[in-house]
Amino acid sequence: MTKLLFLLPFQAKAALLQGEVPVGCLLVYDGQIIGKGKNGVNFTKNATRHAEMLAIEEALDWCKNRNVAYKEVFARTDLYVNVEPCIMCAGALRISGLRRVVYGCSNERFGGCGSILDVASDQRTTDSQPVLQCVPGIFAETSVQLLKEFYRGQNPNAPNPKVKKAHDIQDIPLPSLEGVQMKDPT
Numbered sequence: 001m002t003k004l005l006f007l008l009p010f011q012a013k014a015a016l017l018q019g020e021v022p023v024g025c026l027l028v029y030d031g032q033i034i035g036k037g038k039n040g041v042n043f044t045k046n047a048t049r050h051a052e053m054l055a056i057e058e059a060l061d062w063c064k065n066r067n068v069a070y071k072e073v074f075a076r077t078d079l080y081v082n083v084e085p086c087i088m089c090a091g092a093l094r095i096s097g098l099r100r101v102v103y104g105c106s107n108e109r110f111g112g113c114g115s116i117l118d119v120a121s122d123q124r125t126t127d128s129q130p131v132l133q134c135v136p137g138i139f140a141e142t143s144v145q146l147l148k149e150f151y152r153g154q155n156p157n158a159p160n161p162k163v164k165k166a167h168d169i170q171d172i173p174l175p176s177l178e179g180v181q182m183k184d185p186t
């Protein structure tokens, strides 16, 4: 395992420290981070500012700056996120043509990889949008801890995030991250 993915819990922790639901993510293409995001809903007072949406925007800029077609890049890009993407984000990621999502714990409130709706692979779309693969289990325990930390004392009706499949990180068929460089986008 390279150093790269260990940035993921730090992204989530950074959101937590800013008073946000602790969700952070990385978009990885060809061994490079081309987009990253941490939840910014409270800070921006904008309900669409989820980590994944911010990461997509960064990655689109990355493509634009290099004058490459985003569809070609996204078709070989994976998202690493500590919580299952919500319905909105799963839809956005699928429409963007992303290859795969590797997530932490399940999102029992809004999950779009099957916990609530299977936006990622539902076939009832009109334009035969390719399926967005979702693989659970990366940093799942850490994610649950961070969410519990956030909800502690916040909301008596707080959801109780669960680790759906407590994979060991080694069990996930991750793409090879050999030679990955810790490069900032742009």
Ligand SMILES: *[C@@H]1O[C@H](CO)[C@@H](O)[C@H](O)[C@H]1NC(C)=O
Pocket (backbone or CB within 6 Å): 018, 019, 020, 042, 043
């Ligand atoms: C959201 O931001 C406001 C300031 O705009 C802050 O007072 C509040 O504590 C934040 N919410 C959470 C859950 O941290």
Ligand SMILES: *[C@@H]1O[C@H](CO)[C@@H](O)[C@H](O)[C@H]1NC(C)=O
Pocket (backbone or CB within 6 Å): 046, 047, 048, 049
């Ligand atoms: C929230 O963010 C989106 C995306 O940047 C933007 O289009 C929208 O206008 C924003 N909404 C508000 C209420 O600021």
Ligand SMILES: [Zn+2]
Pocket (backbone or CB within 6 Å): 050, 051, 052, 085, 086, 087, 088, 089, 090
């Ligand atoms: Zn979302």
